[in-house]
Amino acid sequence: MTLMIEISNxxxxxxxxxxxxxxxxxxxxxxEFVVIAGRNGSGKSSxxxxxxxxLLPSGGCVSVNGLCTSxxxxxxxxxxxxxMVFQNPDxxxxxxxxxxxxxxxxxxxxxxxxxxxxxxxxxxxTLGISELRSHSPRSLSGGQKQKVAIAxxxxxxxxxxxxDEVTSMLDPFSRKEVLDTVKRIHAKGTTVIYVTxxxxxxMNADRLVIMDSGRVxxxxxxxxxxxxxxxxxxxxxxxxxxxxSLMLSKxxxxxxxxxxxxxxLLEALCP
Amino acid sequence: MNTLxxxxxxxxxxxxxLDPRVKIAGMLIASISIFxxxxxxxxxxxxxxxxxxxxxxxxxxxxxLSAVRPMLMFLGIIFIxxxxxxEGNPLFSLVGLDATYEGLALGVLMSMRFLFLLMFASxxxxxxxxxxxxxxxxxxxxxxPLKRLGISSFDLATMMFLSLHFVPLLYGSFSHLRDAQVSRxxxxxxxxxxxxYSLSVPMVRTAFISAEEVAVxxxxxxxxxxxxxxxxxxxxxxxxxxALLVFGIVMFLLV
Amino acid sequence: MSIxxxxxxxxxxxxxxxxxxxxxxxxxxxxxxxxxxxxxEIGSGKSxxxxxxxxxxxxxxxQVTVDGMAAHEKKVKxxxxxxxxxPQQQLxxxxxxxxxxxxxxxxxxxGNELDLQVHSALExxxxxKEIYSVSPFRLSGGQMRLVAIAxxxxxxxxxxVLDExxxxxxxxxxxxxxxxxxxxxxxxxxxxxxxxxxxDLLSVADRVFLLDQGNxxxxxxxxxxxxxxPSHLPEITCLMKELRRKGFDVRGDIFxxxxxxxxxxxxxxxxxxVRR
Numbered sequence: 157m158t159l160m161i162e163i164s165n166x167x168x169x170x171x172x173x174x175x176x177x178x179x180x181x182x183x184x185x186x187x188e189f190v191v192i193a194g195r196n197g198s199g200k201s202s203x204x205x206x207x208x209x210x211l212l213p214s215g216g217c218v219s220v221n222g223l224c225t226s227x228x229x230x231x232x233x234x235x236x237x238x239x240m241v242f243q244n245p246d247x248x249x250x251x252x253x254x255x256x257x258x259x260x261x262x263x264x265x266x267x268x269x270x271x272x273x274x275x276x277x278x279x280x281x282t283l284g285i286s287e288l289r290s291h292s293p294r295s296l297s298g299g300q301k302q303k304v305a306i307a308x309x310x311x312x313x314x315x316x317x318x319x320d321e322v323t324s325m326l327d328p329f330s331r332k333e334v335l336d337t338v339k340r341i342h343a344k345g346t347t348v349i350y351v352t353x354x355x356x357x358x359m360n361a362d363r364l365v366i367m368d369s370g371r372v373x374x375x376x377x378x379x380x381x382x383x384x385x386x387x388x389x390x391x392x393x394x395x396x397x398x399x400x401s402l403m404l405s406k407x408x409x410x411x412x413x414x415x416x417x418x419x420x421l422l423e424a425l426c427p
Numbered sequence: 428m429n430t431l432x433x434x435x436x437x438x439x440x441x442x443x444x445l446d447p448r449v450k451i452a453g454m455l456i457a458s459i460s461i462f463x464x465x466x467x468x469x470x471x472x473x474x475x476x477x478x479x480x481x482x483x484x485x486x487x488x489x490x491x492l493s494a495v496r497p498m499l500m501f502l503g504i505i506f507i508x509x510x511x512x513x514e515g516n517p518l519f520s521l522v523g524l525d526a527t528y529e530g531l532a533l534g535v536l537m538s539m540r541f542l543f544l545l546m547f548a549s550x551x552x553x554x555x556x557x558x559x560x561x562x563x564x565x566x567x568x569x570x571x572p573l574k575r576l577g578i579s580s581f582d583l584a585t586m587m588f589l590s591l592h593f594v595p596l597l598y599g600s601f602s603h604l605r606d607a608q609v610s611r612x613x614x615x616x617x618x619x620x621x622x623x624y625s626l627s628v629p630m631v632r633t634a635f636i637s638a639e640e641v642a643v644x645x646x647x648x649x650x651x652x653x654x655x656x657x658x659x660x661x662x663x664x665x666x667x668x669x670a671l672l673v674f675g676i677v678m679f680l681l682v
Numbered sequence: 683m684s685i686x687x688x689x690x691x692x693x694x695x696x697x698x699x700x701x702x703x704x705x706x707x708x709x710x711x712x713x714x715x716x717x718x719x720x721x722x723e724i725g726s727g728k729s730x731x732x733x734x735x736x737x738x739x740x741x742x743x744x745q746v747t748v749d750g751m752a753a754h755e756k757k758v759k760x761x762x763x764x765x766x767x768x769p770q771q772q773l774x775x776x777x778x779x780x781x782x783x784x785x786x787x788x789x790x791x792x793g794n795e796l797d798l799q800v801h802s803a804l805e806x807x808x809x810x811k812e813i814y815s816v817s818p819f820r821l822s823g824g825q826m827r828l829v830a831i832a833x834x835x836x837x838x839x840x841x842x843v844l845d846e847x848x849x850x851x852x853x854x855x856x857x858x859x860x861x862x863x864x865x866x867x868x869x870x871x872x873x874x875x876x877x878x879x880x881x882d883l884l885s886v887a888d889r890v891f892l893l894d895q896g897n898x899x900x901x902x903x904x905x906x907x908x909x910x911x912p913s914h915l916p917e918i919t920c921l922m923k924e925l926r927r928k929g930f931d932v933r934g935d936i937f938x939x940x941x942x943x944x945x946x947x948x949x950x951x952x953x954x955x956v957r958r
Contacts, residue, residue: 195852248644259658327878612788628774
């Protein structure tokens with residue numbers, strides 16, 4: 157796997173001097189699906205903001221495809237390569253209709269109207285929201301809003317998309333829809349960095365990175381993280397099924413073992 | 428909840444379909460005629476033209492009123508100041524101040540001017556999609572030598588667009604906050620000072636936070652304030668120009 | 683003593699092309715001292731419904747009464763406290779103490795009584811004395827949320843409504859808030875939580891209501907809910923139901939991990955005993 161994002165010894169301090177990130181090292185390869193989790197204030201959002209140069213290192217280095225974020229001239233390229241979808245869809249809209257909002261990125265690249273139109277159509281279609289094109293984004297449901305926001309990033313054809321707690325304001329149905337969309341985008345070859353504090357959403361990830369107090373405290377496959385780390389110590393709730401399977405296997409039913417999903421637990425209980 | 432305040436109300440009328448530049452120019456013409464009109468008769472013409480346009484664009488009265496309502500107090504103050512501070516034939520007197528006939532006429536005229544200015548503006552925003560408005564403004568500004576001032580027509584247009592964008596957003600947070608503080612027992616009528624304080628502090632904070640969030644989101648989508656293009660490039664048609672011409676002639680001849 | 687909603691219908695942006703119905707003929711009643719969960723997706727009308735409980739919105743048709751009074755009467759505000767989503771936005775006081783005292787002061791509390799109520803609300807939410815004189819804007823996001831919640835609890839109202847109080851809170855703060863709500867409820871306060879995450883609260887609620895596109899589609903106890911509700915079942919409940927379907931003899935009306943654990947252990951133990 158080719159290396160895409162390289163973070164080494166990254167330091168970041170808030171303006172008042174308190175450290176937000178403390179010597180973080182993280183390498184992400186092209187096409188990976190990496191979930192970053194941690195409690196509120198663990199530094200996960202700060203970390204990903206470094207990846208598309210919205211924050212710049214106080215120390216250490218972040219590079220995307222070999223381009224270092226500390227050089228300002230690289231920012232347009234880096235942001236074209238790495239797109240970002242934010243937690244609150246309402247605060248990221250800059251268009252009055254869905255298609256205008258999706259067009260915002262390509263417009264910034266100065267593309268001709270016909271090409272913008274094509275990109276907009278392509279992204280709306282990929283997300284299955286073509287019929288929402290002339291709706292005001294703010295009149296949509298939470299899940300639809302996030303889809304518009306994702307389409308807006310997709311229209312710039314990035315190689316990597318960061319999803320920063322995009323489901324935290326959604327209800328279960330929309331959450332599943334958005335999560336499925338993320339999986340679909342990943343399956344098409346896009347590198348996905350997915351920030352969440354809900355580990356249920358991490359089961360399909362190649363890697364689960366746990367952050368606490370500005371440091372990476374675990375970085376392995378979801379299965380290994382659940383087996384070898386006490387996540388409650390980091391203020392993270394285990395998904396109910398995982399917690400239940402661990403309780404059972406620790407309480408005298410070792411054959412059950414760790415189940416990541418409901419189906420795995422069903423399989424273990426009724427083989 | 429006043430969710431209609433200067434909001435775009437989608438529709439398919441002739442007014443909706445006009446080129447945004449025509450409507451912006453029309454708005455400028457309307458404002459000039461409103462300010463040079465010096466009699467109630469001329470004001471009546473302005474009113475007639477306005478209601479005709481409102482009728483054609485089938486914008487509901489509620490939408491227009493929603494733009495006017497928050498400014499009523501301001502209009503009232505203008506009216507009262509004119510009524511009492513204009514010299515002329517006394518009409519009646521109150522706590523040592525004389526209201527005059529001339530004051531009454533001037534007061535009505537002045538408050539009508541602001542009223543129609545607001546109403547024309549709300550007609551413009553109600554019938555023009557904000558993105559078209561921005562593109563229109565940007566295109567109208569492009570020939571100006573703004574570069575010498577260190578800004579681009581794109582920056583200016585984006586700023587205007589974002590201000591338009593922010594009005595409903597801020598209005599939304601305002602009603603959210605008002606609901607929250609009223610639920611904590613705030614009595615706006617009995618304690619206006621406390622109301623202003625308990626609403627303005629979080630309001631300013633929210634405004635700053637949302638501005639920051641939008642800025643970050645825009646930056647991450649490569650916004651740089653340089654040569655942008657646009658999905659919807661308005662194309663000026665012959666009948667757009669004709670409409671503008673007719674409107675201009677009507678306004679200037681009648682007023 | 684109850685909040686009574688009779689045939690409530692409400693529409694936003696009435697009379698324009700933007701008009702939409704957000705509540706359609708909803709009737710329900712919430713008794714004093716109950717712990718009630720109102721669920722449903724975002725946009726299902728939950729927030730519109732609770733804005734009627736303290737008169738912030740007036741019904742388009744139908745009526746809402748609180749302890750027999752029309753909900754838009756002023757006196758009602760001193761009985762029903764509503765905490766909206768993202769309550770950290772409403773903070774404005776110079777200090778945490780001042781902010782929390784805003785509500786109770788508006789309801790006429792002064793002096794020692796005021797101090798006592800502010801302190802006990804903050805204490806209940808696990809916020810220590812060291813932050814009382816700090817500006818609320820210097821706290822972390824989670825703490826700001828708790829301070830805002832304390833601001834509603836400190837008024838000692840009969841009914842407390844919280845709109846999505848858990849969204850975005852991490853596990854620790856969630857626990858603190860939940861135990862605070864249970865404590866208040868045990869002292870007789872009605873607690874009404876609006877949330878699209880039903881699973882967190884099914885084990886504490888007395889009754890559950892579910893809204894869907896402005897219609898009330900379910901009202902009953904949590905046990906009835908997991909048996910009959912059309913949607914929004916917790917994952918554990920789904921697991922238990924599927925186990926039953928596969929012939930695994932566990933109860934299907936279970937919604938928390940501890941009960942699921944004891945049910946499954948019981949069945950596994952019996953199986954093992956049989957095998958021996």
